[in-house]
Amino acid sequence: MKITVVGAGNVGATCANCIAQKELANEVVLLDIKEGVAEGKALDMWQTAPINYYNTKVSGVTNDYAATAGSEVVVITSGLPRKPGMSRDDLISINAGIVKSVTENVVKHSPDAIIIIVSNPLDVMCYAAYLAAKKPSTKVFGMAGVLDTARYRAFIANELHVSPKDIQALLMGGHGDTMVPLPRYTTVAGIPVTELIDADKLDAIIERTKKGGGELVNLMGTSAWYAPGAAAAQMVEAIVRDQKRIFPVCTLLNGEYGMEGIYLGVPVVLGKNGIEKVIEVKLNDAEMELLKGSATAVKSVMNVLDKMDII
Numbered sequence: 001m002k003i004t005v006v007g008a009g010n011v012g013a014t015c016a017n018c019i020a021q022k023e024l025a026n027e028v029v030l031l032d033i034k035e036g037v038a039e040g041k042a043l044d045m046w047q048t049a050p051i052n053y054y055n056t057k058v059s060g061v062t063n064d065y066a067a068t069a070g071s072e073v074v075v076i077t078s079g080l081p082r083k084p085g086m087s088r089d090d091l092i093s094i095n096a097g098i099v100k101s102v103t104e105n106v107v108k109h110s111p112d113a114i115i116i117i118v119s120n121p122l123d124v125m126c127y128a129a130y131l132a133a134k135k136p137s138t139k140v141f142g143m144a145g146v147l148d149t150a151r152y153r154a155f156i157a158n159e160l161h162v163s164p165k166d167i168q169a170l171l172m173g174g175h176g177d178t179m180v181p182l183p184r185y186t187t188v189a190g191i192p193v194t195e196l197i198d199a200d201k202l203d204a205i206i207e208r209t210k211k212g213g214g215e216l217v218n219l220m221g222t223s224a225w226y227a228p229g230a231a232a233a234q235m236v237e238a239i240v241r242d243q244k245r246i247f248p249v250c251t252l253l254n255g256e257y258g259m260e261g262i263y264l265g266v267p268v269v270l271g272k273n274g275i276e277k278v279i280e281v282k283l284n285d286a287e288m289e290l291l292k293g294s295a296t297a298v299k300s301v302m303n304v305l306d307k308m309d310i311i
Contacts, residue, residue: 001025003236004068004110006102007077008032008060010222011118013041014229015075015236020045020056022233024240029068030060033078038062069109073239075143075232076129078102079119081223088121089304095119096128096310103132103140111135114239114274117142117250118232122175123298124305126250126263131311137252138275144175145248145265146231151212152181155205160196162188169193170281171209171248172265173294179265180290181206185281235270242272249275256280257291262299264291 003025005016009032016030030045032038042060049055061067068074079095082088099119106113115133117140119125126142133140149171157164166189173180183202186193193202208215216224238245249268253259256266256278269277283291305311 001240002027002029002068002071003240004029004031004071004074004106004113005077006031006068006074006106007079007119008034008038008041009077010225011228011232012075012077013045014225015077015118015232016042016058017045017048018230018233019236020049020058021052021054022237023054023056024233024237025056025072028056028058029071030058031062031064031068032060033063035062065105065109068106071106071110071113073116073236074106074110074113075116075118075236076102076106077118077232079125081120088301089308092121092124092301092304093308093310095121095125096305096308099125099128100132100311103129107133107135113139115140116232116235118228120175121301123250123263123265124301127252127302128305128311130252130263136274137254138273141252141268141275142175142250142263143228143232143235144250145171145267146234147228148175148179148181148209148212148265149248150227150231152186152205152209155208156186156188156193156197159201159205160188167193170267172267173291174264174298175250176213176297177210178294178297179210180287180294181209182283182287184284184287238270239272239274244269244271244276246270246279251275251278253278257283257288259295262295262302264295264298 030038038060045058153167170185267279
């Protein structure tokens with residue numbers, strides 16, 4: 001089995017390293033457009049194999065998609081971060097062009113691959129990849145909810161001084177300020193979190209979760225990579241091991257939650273076929289209004305892409 005990670009930046013390299021150490025495939029290919037970067041990082045990872053005791057061979061290539069041929073899963077992390085003076089539309093235009101090119105090359109050499117998008121702005125980049133891939137949306141989806149719920153659960157663990165292993169949570173909607181954490185579906189060892197944390201503190205945790213990426217950028221001057229890379233690798237694991245895990249995933253809705261033709265984060269069953277089922281949980285009126293608001297924000301960005309006529 002072969003797994004490819006496109007983009008050897010911090011997130012892509014971390015994802016590839018997690019995949020290798022979990023031994024999810026015989027071979028991991030790390031691809032980047034910058035000469036020597038993927039090769040160097042892959043070589044460095046492979047030299048940890050005798051230390052960390054894993055057999056997955058890690059190799060790096062520069063823009064050589066032929067080396068990725070036959071991949072069962074491809075993770076796309078390519079794209080530029082937003083820079084000072086760059087508008088949202090500029091970022092969408094640049095990254096959509098990158099994702100389109102990468103996706104077309106991936107599909108050319110691995111037509112049956114399941115594609116996981118990590119590139120930002122996440123929701124609209126999933127849409128761009130779906131349009132470029134010309135394959136079922138169950139095979140083209142995005143990583144955001146796994147990361148966002150991990151942050152949410154980590155903050156709850158800090159507040160309660162308990163193990164994050166015991167915390168289960170659901171978060172829906174777009175990736176960013178309009179995401180919709182759902183305290184009603186959040187538990188600690190089966191105990192509703194609303195019984196353990198006061199409403200004001202829980203609201204503060206939710207707000208921190210929504211701005212989780214920005215908090216890290218302010219601290220480090222750059223985007224996070226350990227948690228995003230690990231989150232993408234966890235999705236890969238669910239697919240290649242056919243675990244049937246239930247994760248919040250950015251997927252194309254076709255009538256679910258009363259929405260059509262929009263990429264949005266919702267709970268799904270993830271297995272060997274990609275998204276095997278979209279789960280429709282019952283939302284109360286307030287929760288549904290928040291989800292609709294998030295969908296409106298995401299749809300507006302998708303409309304921006306449509307008007308650019310890039311794909």
